[in-house]
Amino acid sequence: MEDLYSNFFHSTHTLAHNVVCASCGVIGHDPSLYNTLRTDDVSLRALTVPQDTYVPFDFSTGYADLDNNRIMVEKLGVSLNGDVHICDSCHRSIMANRRPTEALSNYRWIGEQPQELSDLTWIEELLIARAHLVGRVIRLEERKATSYFALKGHTILLPQDTTRLLDLLPMPLSSLPDIIRVVWAGKTSPD
Secondary structure, three states, X not given: OHHHHHHHHHHHXXXXXXXXXOOOOOEEOOHHHEEEEEOOOHHHHXXXXXXXXXXXXXXXXXXXXXXXXXXXXXXXXXOOOOEEEEEHHHHHHHHOOOOOOOOOOOOOXXXXXXXXXXXXXXXXXXXXXOOOOOOOOOOOOOOOOOOOOOOOOOOOXXXXXXXXXXXXXXXXXXXXXXXXXXXXXXXXXXX
16 A cells, blocks of 8 residues: 555656746656657757847847857746747657757747736636637536536637637626526525
8 A cells, every 4th residue: 555655756757847838838747758859959950030020029049159149948848947848749850950840930929928917817717818718617606416417528729710809808797697607506595
């Protein structure tokens, strides 16, 4: 029994941290799925942003090898000792001297998150999102023996016209019932 607990503890703690790909920004938890390069590795030049390309934010990392060559990487993918973590998919492209399709330097940058958007609730995020889930279920009742413990079904993605969101942010309160609905399924009214 002690070995079972010990194995569970060690395997859980092995995966209990985030590893970020410096090329595409994907977050994983298994370090064995990432490759490590040094900041001075010439193969990282596949992630270079051309000198004549305007980038509307500072993407410097503090490492001269990356900054002097205009190599765009996700800062969270570079460790304090100068190791650059790259996922397997991006690593294959970089080793072939090709810019990965998913790379931030492939005009996929989003910049820093504005301070005004850093502390939004999930409802506020829904109101300004460019895409919406068709449904979301949040359990608001106490669990009883007669309660349902799971939902089963299919997910369908529908195309949406997002151009109106560019002109209307935040969405008017009148559109709130189209996004969020509260349904009470209890026998008595809620307190």
